[in-house]
Amino acid sequence: MRTPCYIIDRNALEKNLRILSGVMSSTGCHILLAQKCFSCYALYPLVGEYLSGATASGLYEAELCHEEMPGKENHIFSPAFKEEDFPRILEICDHVVFNSVAQLRRFGPRAKAAGVSCGLRINPQISTQSPEHAIYDPCVKGSRFGVTLEEFEAAGAESLMELLDGLHFHTLCEQDSDDLKITLDEFERQFRAYLPRLKWVNFGGGHHITREGYNIPLLEQCIRRMSEGYGLEVHLEP
Numbered sequence: 001m002r003t004p005c006y007i008i009d010r011n012a013l014e015k016n017l018r019i020l021s022g023v024m025s026s027t028g029c030h031i032l033l034a035q036k037c038f039s040c041y042a043l044y045p046l047v048g049e050y051l052s053g054a055t056a057s058g059l060y061e062a063e064l065c066h067e068e069m070p071g072k073e074n075h076i077f078s079p080a081f082k083e084e085d086f087p088r089i090l091e092i093c094d095h096v097v098f099n100s101v102a103q104l105r106r107f108g109p110r111a112k113a114a115g116v117s118c119g120l121r122i123n124p125q126i127s128t129q130s131p132e133h134a135i136y137d138p139c140v141k142g143s144r145f146g147v148t149l150e151e152f153e154a155a156g157a158e159s160l161m162e163l164l165d166g167l168h169f170h171t172l173c174e175q176d177s178d179d180l181k182i183t184l185d186e187f188e189r190q191f192r193a194y195l196p197r198l199k200w201v202n203f204g205g206g207h208h209i210t211r212e213g214y215n216i217p218l219l220e221q222c223i224r225r226m227s228e229g230y231g232l233e234v235h236l237e238p
Helices: 010-027 041-050 059-068 086-092 101-113 131-136 149-154 157-161 177-191 216-230
Strands: 030-034 053-056 073-077 095-098 117-121 166-168 200-202 233-236
Touching: 010 030, 010 041, 010 216, 030 073, 041 053, 041 059, 053 059, 059 073, 059 086, 086 101, 095 101, 095 166, 101 117, 117 200, 149 157, 166 233, 177 216, 216 233
Parallel strands: 030 053, 030 233, 053 073, 073 095, 095 117, 117 166, 166 200, 200 233
Antiparallel strands: none
């Protein structure tokens, strides 16, 4: 073979998809394909048979989901959205997550008016990363990913809640559900007062669910804690 290429084992992929689908069936959660990790769009129809949809980090990934996984959920998160991209995002996405209060206030009213569900990424300020991964840690001091509870309340929590349907955290990197539980404990402690007023919570990505030995029962317990305890729809982006 003269040209470099990727070879994907369809049977292995379907095995992983069945594991994820089992979690969805057991808990009622929505699991989304994180496209930046897997933008092999020829396989999107297959993925769409098992998962709820996909999540994008920008307009072009959102277009991929829209075109190659029609009828499925199309979520998008970006550190900052461009004015010129946002009209199209509102046409093809059903969930949009903002990284800052400024972005939420700038674009949130338009998204709500278009019937798009709005979320805000938060920083629970508790790290489960090993020290050598500090550069990738969104909870490290000085991180610009997500809004802390202090920032959320200083910006006027009540006015922000009028724009919000959900909260999103993303702190894991190929980790097990014990790390998720640590994060979720702190997230719930900080934002408990606001959770009953929301529609959904997004646990972000980094969940190594299909790895041998992953603690799926603990993951399902974490999901039910939010869905049964607060009536929230739970989203994951493994």
